[in-house]
Amino acid sequence: MRVLWRAARYLRPYLGYALAALAALVLVNGANLAVPQLVRHLIDRGLRPLQLDAVGQAVLGLLVVALVRGVFNFLQGYWGEVASQGVAFDLRNALFAKIQRLSFSYHDQAQTGRLMTRMTSDVETIRIFFGRGLVWLLGSLFMVLGAVVLLVRMHAALAWRVMFVVPVILGLFTFMVRRLTPISRRIQRELATLNTILHENIVGARLVRAFAREDAERARFAAQNQVLLQQHLTWVRWFTRILPLIFFTTNLAIVVVLWWGGRALFAGDLTVGQLVAFVGYLQFLTMPILNIGMVSNLMARAAASAQRVFEILDAETEVREKPDAIPLPRIRGHVAFDHVTFRYPGSDRDVLHDITFEVQPGEIVAILGETGSGKSTIINLIPRFYDVTAGAVRIDGYDVRDVTLDSLRRQIGIVLQEPTLFSGTIRENIAYGKPDATLDEIMAAAKAAQAHDFIQRLPQGYDTVVGERGVGLSGGQKQRIAIARALLVDPRILILDDSTSAVDAETEHRILQALDRLMEGRTSFVIAQRVATVRRADTILLLHEGRLVAQGPHAHLVHTSPLYVEILASQFGVRPWEVTPSGPEAATTAGAETGV
Ligand SMILES: Nc1ncnc2c1ncn2[C@@H]1O[C@H](COP(=O)(O)OP(=O)(O)O)[C@@H](O)[C@H]1O
Ligand SMILES: [Mg+2]
Numbered sequence: 001m002r003v004l005w006r007a008a009r010y011l012r013p014y015l016g017y018a019l020a021a022l023a024a025l026v027l028v029n030g031a032n033l034a035v036p037q038l039v040r041h042l043i044d045r046g047l048r049p050l051q052l053d054a055v056g057q058a059v060l061g062l063l064v065v066a067l068v069r070g071v072f073n074f075l076q077g078y079w080g081e082v083a084s085q086g087v088a089f090d091l092r093n094a095l096f097a098k099i100q101r102l103s104f105s106y107h108d109q110a111q112t113g114r115l116m117t118r119m120t121s122d123v124e125t126i127r128i129f130f131g132r133g134l135v136w137l138l139g140s141l142f143m144v145l146g147a148v149v150l151l152v153r154m155h156a157a158l159a160w161r162v163m164f165v166v167p168v169i170l171g172l173f174t175f176m177v178r179r180l181t182p183i184s185r186r187i188q189r190e191l192a193t194l195n196t197i198l199h200e201n202i203v204g205a206r207l208v209r210a211f212a213r214e215d216a217e218r219a220r221f222a223a224q225n226q227v228l229l230q231q232h233l234t235w236v237r238w239f240t241r242i243l244p245l246i247f248f249t250t251n252l253a254i255v256v257v258l259w260w261g262g263r264a265l266f267a268g269d270l271t272v273g274q275l276v277a278f279v280g281y282l283q284f285l286t287m288p289i290l291n292i293g294m295v296s297n298l299m300a301r302a303a304a305s306a307q308r309v310f311e312i313l314d315a316e317t318e319v320r321e322k323p324d325a326i327p328l329p330r331i332r333g334h335v336a337f338d339h340v341t342f343r344y345p346g347s348d349r350d351v352l353h354d355i356t357f358e359v360q361p362g363e364i365v366a367i368l369g370e371t372g373s374g375k376s377t378i379i380n381l382i383p384r385f386y387d388v389t390a391g392a393v394r395i396d397g398y399d400v401r402d403v404t405l406d407s408l409r410r411q412i413g414i415v416l417q418e419p420t421l422f423s424g425t426i427r428e429n430i431a432y433g434k435p436d437a438t439l440d441e442i443m444a445a446a447k448a449a450q451a452h453d454f455i456q457r458l459p460q461g462y463d464t465v466v467g468e469r470g471v472g473l474s475g476g477q478k479q480r481i482a483i484a485r486a487l488l489v490d491p492r493i494l495i496l497d498d499s500t501s502a503v504d505a506e507t508e509h510r511i512l513q514a515l516d517r518l519m520e521g522r523t524s525f526v527i528a529q530r531v532a533t534v535r536r537a538d539t540i541l542l543l544h545e546g547r548l549v550a551q552g553p554h555a556h557l558v559h560t561s562p563l564y565v566e567i568l569a570s571q572f573g574v575r576p577w578e579v580t581p582s583g584p585e586a587a588t589t590a591g592a593e594t595g596v
Helices: 002-046 052-101 104-109 112-154 156-162 165-203 205-210 214-266 272-314 375-381 405-409 426-433 439-448 452-457 475-488 505-518 531-536 554-560 562-572 584-594
Strands: 335-342 352-359 364-369 390-395 412-415 493-497 523-527 539-544 547-552
Touching: 002 052, 002 112, 002 272, 052 112, 052 272, 112 156, 112 165, 112 272, 156 214, 156 272, 165 205, 165 214, 165 272, 205 214, 214 272, 335 375, 352 375, 352 390, 352 539, 352 547, 364 375, 364 531, 364 562, 375 493, 375 523, 375 539, 412 475, 426 439, 426 475, 439 452, 439 475, 475 493, 475 505, 505 531, 539 554, 539 562, 547 554, 547 562, 554 562
Parallel strands: 364 523, 364 539, 412 493, 493 523
Antiparallel strands: 335 352, 335 390, 539 547
16 A cells, blocks of 8 residues: 555646545535435425425525536546546656666566556556546545434434444445455456567567467467456456445345334434435445445555556666766777676676776777677676676776766667667668768768668668568668668767678678778777678687687787687688688688678
């Protein structure tokens, strides 16, 4: 319940609407409570003997009540909705902003489907509780209290005789909440699981078809759907089991009223109008209890949802800017790793051990090593996607933890292993890091990335829409757009993580030639799978199981590192004796023939 209090704080900006809705609610329920009184007035004053002005008063009163109920019911619903939509609006924005700030390590572990559920269905559950549930709850309490007070005021002796319904109903209510709350919570959990399956199947639609797993996936979904249905039915079963008990209790009270009231009537101790009003108020005791049952369901689900939403909002951002972080001035491109050891957050083993190297501005660095040796991890530390566990990463002498993230990352162009395109035109995708770039600049970047030719051949050229619902691009084409995007921001440090793996050797050769010119004055880190790329580097960092086992230019490593020769030979498909310290020209042909 504490989470609901916390969620209620999001109502604060909309307190005006919330209070107005509450006031309207009091008016509506007040009007409801007035009805039996007016009926009593009509019977007692107007009918025996017939008195037209009393009848007129009562009828006028009933008309006013109908009007008040109609108008304020509408207003209460409207204002409640405005306030709760405001809460949902703020929660969604807060979640989105938080997701933007969360560290890479959070996204490594989070399931996309679950995150989506939290952004949408959990926020909606919270909204419905604040928009409707809370109103019903307060309204019901008001009604019960009002009915009890009026009963006692009307005829205390008779009122006390029917008060036995209050503890019985309270008992039933407590029982109901206890029973239903865990079921409601389970419903919300199973719904989240169902959403995850749904999301996985939408994202992985191709994979499902490719392995002909449609039937299996359908069965998995149906099974989970069944679980959800069962929980809903269990809820309904308990609810309907308790329902007759509540009706029975109220009816019992009516019997008591008629029995006692009838005798009091003949004794002249009670009027007909009072008797009718009594029965009316007793019914007011039943309705709210039913409402509260519903509300307990909404409340439990909202609490479960709020807990999940706050889990995200409270998640630690591991990579955080120091309060006194300074903007990194325009860098020259000197990069140094100083005894860097690294382990992924939540993992129990180091993936980088004591890595030390230094790169001069403008150098091309190739990182070489088997899959899983830590190549991607090393380059992830340069833009500070993760913080080192020990040691330091320095750019131009600045520890990356001492500068603002923005100023650091803006000067680094990175092409990730998996290129991502946003839905939009090719032009917008290339200009992602520099939205005000001119078409000339965009074309220049695309030419350097060897993307210009194929873009021109597309139906709408640079204005072709890609991404979701856009034209399909091959992996190599996406990579080249991603390279153009990185080049456009004119970064001092350029990082290509296996960015040319999906293009053919000929295209890679042309990209690298263009990059040769572009890399001038930039420090470049390249993880590539081809001999040509590795050979043209100024320095090669050779990784083995997270350790830096050799570094230096190709000519040097060929003579000094047997592992280097072995990896070149096995990974690039050349025979060890073909690995020679020869220049890039010879390497190009070797690469073209043996490119992986
Ligand atoms: N996000 C992550 N969380 C935990 N461990 C990871 C993560 N990413 C990679 N690893 C582990 O770190 C090691 C190095 O991975 P990586 O740097 O991606 O290798 P490479 O790029 O050389 O193939 C691997 O053993 C891998 O399992
Ligand atoms: Mg990698």
